Amino acid sequence: MSLKANGNGIEGPVVCVVMDGVGIGKGDEGDAVHSAHTPVLDALRASGPFIALRAHGVAVGLPSDEDMGNSEVGHNALGAGRIFDLGAKLVNAAIESGRIWDGPWKDCVARVKASGEPLHFIGLLSDGNVHAHIDHLIAMLRRAASEGVVKARVHALLDGRDVPEMSALEYVDRIEGVLKELSQQGRDYRVASGGGRMKITMDRYEAEWAMVERGWQLHVRGEGRGFGSLREAVQTLRDEDASITDQNLPGFAITENGSPVGPIRDGAAVILFNFRGDRAIELSRAFETEVPFDRGQLPAVLFAGMMQYDGDLLLPKQFLVAPPEIEGTSSELFSQAGISQLAISETQKYGHVTYFWNGNKSERLPGETWIEIPSDVLPFEERPWMKAAEITDRLIAELRTGKHRTARVNYANGDMVGHTGVREAARVAVEAVDLSLGRLIAAVQSMNGALIITADHGNADEMIERDKKGALLRGDGGLYRPKTSHSLNRVPCVLVGGGGRTFREDASAGLANVASTMIELCGFDAPSDYLPSLLAR
Secondary structure: OOOOOOOOOOOOOOOEEOOEEOOOOOOOOOHHHHOOOOOOHHHHHHHOOEEEOOOOOOHHHOOOOOOOOOOOHHHHHHHHHOOOOOOHHHHHHHHOOOOHHOOHHHHHHHHHHOOOOOOOEEEEEOOOOOOOOOOHHHHHHHHHHHHOOEEEEEEEEEEOOOOOOOOHHHHHHHHHHHHHHHHHOOOEEEEEEEEEEOOOOOOOOOOOOOOOOOHHHEEEEEEOEEOHHHHHHHHHHHHHHHOOOOOOOOOOOEEEEEEEEEOOOOOOEEEEOOOOOOHHHHHHHHHHHOOOOOOOOOOOOOEEEEEEEEEEEEEEEEEEEEOOOOOOOOOHHHOOOOOOOOEEEEHHHHHHHHHHOOOOOOOOOOOOOEEEEOOOOHHHHHOOOOOOHHHHHHHHHHHOOOOOEEEEEEEEHHHHHHHOOOOOHHHHHHHHHHHHHHHHHHHHHHHHOOEEEEEEEEEEEEOEOOOOOEEOEOOOHOOEEEEEOOOOEEEEEEOOOOOHHHHOOOOOOEHOOOOOHHHHOOOOOOOOOOOOOOOOO
């Protein structure tokens, strides 16, 4: 697979801009993109070329169109130019076929049956289907019971981010019911620890290793505030702070007679049941390699991930479901053709324009320049502008060197602030991106370049929960119920500086069509197995 030059490329740099979490909403009170002051985006949409792209469901390799898109699958599609079955779809298929119960699963079961230690499950307790799904956990628990595993422990990370922000007890009650059902005939299946996903364990891109350290203390050592059950922990923490949401609940251990019920000890097996890689890599490293915190005595355990989260680092070594082999990404093809590339974002999305874009590979390709702008550590709703200005400063400076034929940039604001559920902050976040777009467009046009401006999925475009008929929901006191998860909306795609080129009409077009569009703007023909360019012939 290679690129064939056609001599019809844009003279200057070709830049792909990902406005993370900026979808096309309904234009009502819940749509922070619509309510934001965005003169640049408004003018671009009015003047075109403009097309609305599919960014969720089967268009990005998810099981059904009821599944919202996410940054992993979105950037995979943007970079690969094709649609691969990913994450949840692969796990569902492995469970349905029974393939998941071979290999490392058998080894985990055999280990704990021999040692008498529990089989531990760590992961996101949610049906958001972005990082994990509770059905996968329940299937593994039932299978373990059927195979004679006497003890199992669940370390439950609470969501409130890919699902409604105060929905934890729905999943708590369900998993505690299953564990109670399975704790018969001499079996002992319990929750051992937990906490909000933005407080413990699920850090990414090494933004806050302290999160992983806090999770390690709870999951492995059982050290932390103790409660008698998962429900008791969630309800007590909510009662103590009415403003706290599920994703921000402090970590805790489940105890009995003052002792933790599920520390991870020598002889145990541990399964990290998240299928998405970015927030699973650091915990995997804690079990298998070196980390920048004191783990104490490292227990001798068999560790397995739901999937292999990094194909370059081969992390983790053991995994239950084989990930897709995404070869021939657009960045690989550009590299082979000697085309220089720049990837830039702040820490929160740095791996999206590098690791995910390159087909879940962490190694830099020849001719690639990767630039990470450190993110703030303060809550995103307190800094909704995030690092958009700094990213733009550096991107423009880099483009002016003339070294980069192509560039890809992610502005994290719409997604990271959208996940907070704070509408006004999300509005400011979108405005910050719009300001940066104005500066970037002027700079690229001065270099006779072109931009494709799009998004990986929606989020800030839908900041209020809706009922099944689409009406905005109100909660206690008549206030709107904040939405913190992604939307199912299409995303905008605009071409700037295309030298008179325009988009063809295609109602089925999605994120995977962007790669061949970039390739064409650079003066090449995309491979035949890529989804077609969005440009009209």
